[in-house]
Amino acid sequence: MLQDNGKQDQLKAFEVNAKDRKYQFWKRKPLSIPVYSPTVFAKLEYIHDNPVKAGYCSSPEEYHYSSASFYESGVDDFGFISHHESY
Numbered sequence: 001m002l003q004d005n006g007k008q009d010q011l012k013a014f015e016v017n018a019k020d021r022k023y024q025f026w027k028r029k030p031l032s033i034p035v036y037s038p039t040v041f042a043k044l045e046y047i048h049d050n051p052v053k054a055g056y057c058s059s060p061e062e063y064h065y066s067s068a069s070f071y072e073s074g075v076d077d078f079g080f081i082s083h084h085e086s087y
Helices: 008-014 038-053 068-073
Strands: none
Touching: 038 068
């Protein structure tokens, strides 16, 4: 859209030196936080339920971009979830 509307000066702010893209509009690193208390774990459950409530999937574990399947199976598909404890 920026390119089509002659906004090249604004588009330059998003240029990156990457093999798979010329521009990047969002951060690529996932936000990971330690789940260290029952309160934080309850927030995690709330976050995991959001895609279900939005109708994207029928269970939290089905949503690809969620860590819910890790907490169910212990398999880390993302490569950054390293530990969990049940509360």
